[in-house]
Amino acid sequence: xxxxxxxxxxxxxxxxxxxxxxxxxxxxxxxxxxxxxxxxxxxxxxxxxxxxxxxxxxxxxxxxxxxxxxxxxxxxxxxxxxxxxxxxxxxxxxxxxxxxxxxxxxxxxxxxxxxxxxxxxxxxxxxxxxxxxxxxxxxxxxxxxxxxxxxxxxxxxxxxxxxxxxxxxxxxxxxxxxxxxxxxxxxxxxxxxxxxxxxxxxxxxxxxxxxxxxxxxxxxxxxxxxxxxxxxxxxxxxxxxxxxxxxxxxxxxxxxxxxxxxxxxxxxxxxxxxxxxxxxxxxxxxxx
Amino acid sequence: xxxxxxxxxxxxxxxxxxxxxxxxxxxxxxxxxxxxxxxxxxxxxxxxxxxxxxxxxxxxxxxxxxxxxxxxxxxxxxxxxxxxxxxxxxxxxxxxxxxxxxxxxxxxxxxxxxxxxxxxxxxxxxxxx
Ligand code: B12
Ligand SMILES: Nc1nc2c(ncn2[C@@H]2O[C@H](COP(=O)(O)OP(=O)(O)OP(=O)(O)O)[C@@H](O)[C@H]2O)c(=O)[nH]1
Ligand SMILES: [Mg+2]
Numbered sequence: 050x051x052x053x054x055x056x057x058x059x060x061x062x063x064x065x066x067x068x069x070x071x072x073x074x075x076x077x078x079x080x081x082x083x084x085x086x087x088x089x090x091x092x093x094x095x096x097x098x099x100x101x102x103x104x105x106x107x108x109x110x111x112x113x114x115x116x117x118x119x120x121x122x123x124x125x126x127x128x129x130x131x132x133x134x135x136x137x138x139x140x141x142x143x144x145x146x147x148x149x150x151x152x153x154x155x156x157x158x159x160x161x162x163x164x165x166x167x168x169x170x171x172x173x174x175x176x177x178x179x180x181x182x183x184x185x186x187x188x189x190x191x192x193x194x195x196x197x198x199x200x201x202x203x204x205x206x207x208x209x210x211x212x213x214x215x216x217x218x219x220x221x222x223x224x225x226x227x228x229x230x231x232x233x234x235x236x237x238x239x240x241x242x243x244x245x246x247x248x249x250x251x252x253x254x255x256x257x258x259x260x261x262x263x264x265x266x267x268x269x270x271x272x273x274x275x276x277x278x279x280x281x282x283x284x285x286x287x288x289x290x291x292x293x294x295x296x297x298x299x300x301x302x303x304x305x306x307x308x309x310x311x312x313x314x315x316x317x318x319x320x321x322x323x324x325x326x327x328x329x330x331x332x333x334x335x336x337x
Numbered sequence: 338x339x340x341x342x343x344x345x346x347x348x349x350x351x352x353x354x355x356x357x358x359x360x361x362x363x364x365x366x367x368x369x370x371x372x373x374x375x376x377x378x379x380x381x382x383x384x385x386x387x388x389x390x391x392x393x394x395x396x397x398x399x400x401x402x403x404x405x406x407x408x409x410x411x412x413x414x415x416x417x418x419x420x421x422x423x424x425x426x427x428x429x430x431x432x433x434x435x436x437x438x439x440x441x442x443x444x445x446x447x448x449x450x451x452x453x454x455x456x457x458x459x460x461x462x463x464x465x466x
Binding site: 067071133145151152154 | 339360361363365369371372373381387388389417418
């Protein structure tokens with residue numbers, strides 16, 4: 050039964066994650082009992098179908114050679130029924146077959162920022178359980194799904210030709226949150242143009258951010274991307290930006306948890322909910 | 338609390354219409370459905386059930402290999418320590434096989450033409466119990 054005996058007790062982690070997803074108060078209690086640990090959160094965002102899952106699959110397997118790795122993939126809940134179709138595992142064959150990599154799907158459960166209500170505590174639990182690299186795939190992002198920037202140590206923005214990822218997205222808020230830009234589906238027509246357009250636009254906005262071309266089906270460019278991620282994270286450690294990110298993540302986690310607890314237990318208190326929501330939206334929103 | 342269901346297609350069976358239709362119906366009934374796609378080994382199915390902490394495991398099998406697949410999945414579920422999660426099987430399953438599967442520990446078996454509503458209701462009823 051080798052396949053069920055990973056280094057980290059996945060059964061335990063999995064059961065605790067369900068508690069975290071449904072009871073924020075209990076979540077905080079459980080997390081507080083575990084020792085703090087260092088971990089990196091790598092956010093993967095971009096338009097629906099850009100290749101976030103396929104890319105995350107490749108990157109996670111690369112990380113797993115050196116570090117304990119987990120993946121959280123978020124898909125939207127239906128606003129009408131509350132149900133969700135979580136299909137990211139389909140494109141994560143390698144990671145889901147790797148006995149050490151922990152892959153969890155999550156529904157957005159009414160969250161509008163591209164994440165799920167319990168994502169902060171989820172990530173914190175994974176970190177404290179021993180996962181050192183945690184990939185978070187957001188729901189297919191348009192313009193307003195930018196919460197990942199508050200959660201992740203580094204944000205990878207995935208673009209692909211033929212998805213209207215061109216001029217349209219370039220203008221939108223989502224372009225502002227990437228630390229690395231990926232032009233995926235390098236095998237498809239339009240990829241060259243998208244690549245040069247992306248570089249031109251970044252240049253215009255005065256940002257010297259890396260743009261990497263990948264083919265996440267065949268694997269081209271993934272190693273380069275993985276190296277760049279590592280280099281940027283190292284840079285962040287040296288410059289102190291990482292500890293700043295963590296401070297911010299903790300802050301968001303605390304506020305978000307407070308908001309969730311109010312929603313779970315005192316939903317009728319609309320004023321209180323409003324206040325927390327306001328704080329959540331405005332705190333830490335200092336100009337860059 | 339949301340009901341979480343895994344819908345998986347084991348083996349080389351390429352008939353995925355039923356699995357998809359059922360997955361969508363369960364989503365529309367308000368459940369969170371994890372769909373794994375085609376060609377899953379019993380190992381990867383049980384691993385998914387474990388990592389996703391689902392309430393129900395659903396298998397869709399139209400290839401005729403249901404006896405072998407189900408007994409392997411049942412065995413691995415036991416070995417993995419997940420515990421007694423109800424397993425629902427759908428597809429082309431002859432009546433006498435369905436009976437044997439139930440005896441072996443499969444919770445329920447559904448054939449062609451089963452109404453999607455009754456599948457959702459049965460799952461809900463089972464989990465709420
Ligand atoms: C459509 C079809 C195909 C399509 C599949 C398209 C696709 N992407 O799904 C194509 C043309 C590709 C195909 C190919 C083949 N097929 Co074909 N196919 C069918 C057919 C006509 C209908 C299946 C279908 O989609 N039904 C509609 C869905 C909604 O129904 P369902 O899957 O049964 O699902 C219902 C229930 O079973 C249940 N259910 C199903 N899954 C699940 C899961 C859970 C969790 C739950 C709770 C319930 C549940 O709920 C659903 C709703 O009621 C059947 C005959 C039949 N009448 O069933 C043959 C059939 C399944 N095929 C058969 C065969 C042999 C083949 C082929 C090997 C070659 C051939 N001779 O045609 C290939 C193999 C393909 C492969 N790679 O595996 C045989 C299987 C024989 C067996 N098992 O003993 C059948 C039974 C035909 C026959 N009478 O011979 N096929
Ligand atoms: N040609 C080509 N297709 C790709 C590439 N990467 C992914 N795809 C395909 O693009 C489709 C979407 O891939 P996913 O990885 O599921 O994309 P995603 O961004 O996770 O999608 P959502 O989670 O639904 O938003 C799939 O059919 C993939 O096979 C690539 O490099 N080249
Ligand atoms: Mg995806």
